Amino acid sequence: DIQMTQSPPSLSASLGDKVTITCQASQNINKYIAWYQQKPGKAPRLLIRYTSTLESGTPSRFSGSGSGRDYSFSISNVESEDIASYYCLQYDNLPWTFGGGTKLELK
Amino acid sequence: EVQLVESGGGLVQPGRSMKLSCAASGFTFNNYDMAWVCQAPKKGLEWVATISYDGSSTYYRDSVKGRFTISRDNAKSTLYLQMDSLRSEDTATYYCARRDYSGVMDVWGQGASVTVSS
Numbered sequence: 001d002i003q004m005t006q007s008p009p010s011l012s013a014s015l016g017d018k019v020t021i022t023c024q025a026s027q028n029i030n031k032y033i034a035w036y037q038q039k040p041g042k043a044p045r046l047l048i049r050y051t052s053t054l055e056s057g058t059p060s061r062f063s064g065s066g067s068g069r070d071y072s073f074s075i076s077n078v079e080s081e082d083i084a085s086y087y088c089l090q091y092d093n094l095p096w097t098f099g100g101g102t103k104l105e106l107k
Numbered sequence: 108e109v110q111l112v113e114s115g116g117g118l119v120q121p122g123r124s125m126k127l128s129c130a131a132s133g134f135t136f137n138n139y140d141m142a143w144v145c146q147a148p149k150k151g152l153e154w155v156a157t158i159s160y161d162g163s164s165t166y167y168r169d170s171v172k173g174r175f176t177i178s179r180d181n182a183k184s185t186l187y188l189q190m191d192s193l194r195s196e197d198t199a200t201y202y203c204a205r206r207d208y209s210g211v212m213d214v215w216g217q218g219a220s221v222t223v224s225s
Contacts, residue, residue, distance in 0.1 A: 032210065034211045034212075036152075038152075042217075043202055043215040043216060043217055043218055044144075044152065044202070044215055045215075046211065046212070046213050046215075049209060049211045049213075050209065050211070055213070087151065087152055089152075089211075089212070091210050091211055091212075094157070094166050095154055095166075095168050095169075096142075096154040096157075096212075097154065098151055098152040098153065098154070099151070100151050101151045101152075
């Protein structure tokens with residue numbers, strides 16, 4: 001199974017900050033990584049697919065990059081509506097595996 | 108509107124069975140692979156199972172193989188998860204999700220809560 005090591009587990013930011021979350025796969029996942037946002041009590045929402053492709057409706061302050069085993073997800077100019085947990089997902093190989101999640105909080 | 112609505116969750120005793128349903132609407136259900144993902148309380152997301160668009164292929168995480176069965180009824184646009192021999196560690200919210208053509212899970216239901224406890 002491919003392990004996805006996501007860091008940090010939690011993040012404290014002020015409004016307007018830029019934050020970055022990383023996911024490292026245990027092997028090359030060929031850019032098949034997606035990023036999800038989850039708010040308490042809600043289903044995950046797909047933000048980015050295939051490393052850097054923003055979903056329709058995803059604000060441009062969200063971005064993704066990476067290749068091989070190493071990937072990152074950033075939010076520039078954090079807004080209050082971005083307070084949530086974020087998960088990476090590798091969908092290159094079954095079993096699909098998620099990172100452990102990052103909880104973004106306001107400082 | 109593309110929508111997935113789960114039902115069938117609740118409290119069940121260890122060793123017993125439960126069947127979840129996921130009703131799809133707003134898209135051509137039989138064109139898409141579907142999946143179940145679970146989330147234990149205060150924990151992260153875990154993929155559980157996937158079924159191909161026509162039901163001919165199924166895939167499971169190791170911890171549920173032999174206990175859970177994913178199936179679908181394309182005539183009813185409904186996905187199912189039959190969970191047998193339930194354990195306390197199966198306690199979680201179960202989400203159904205659509206797998207789009209690029210392979211990513213793009214649409215999710217609101218989740219069904221399953222609690223396994225005596």
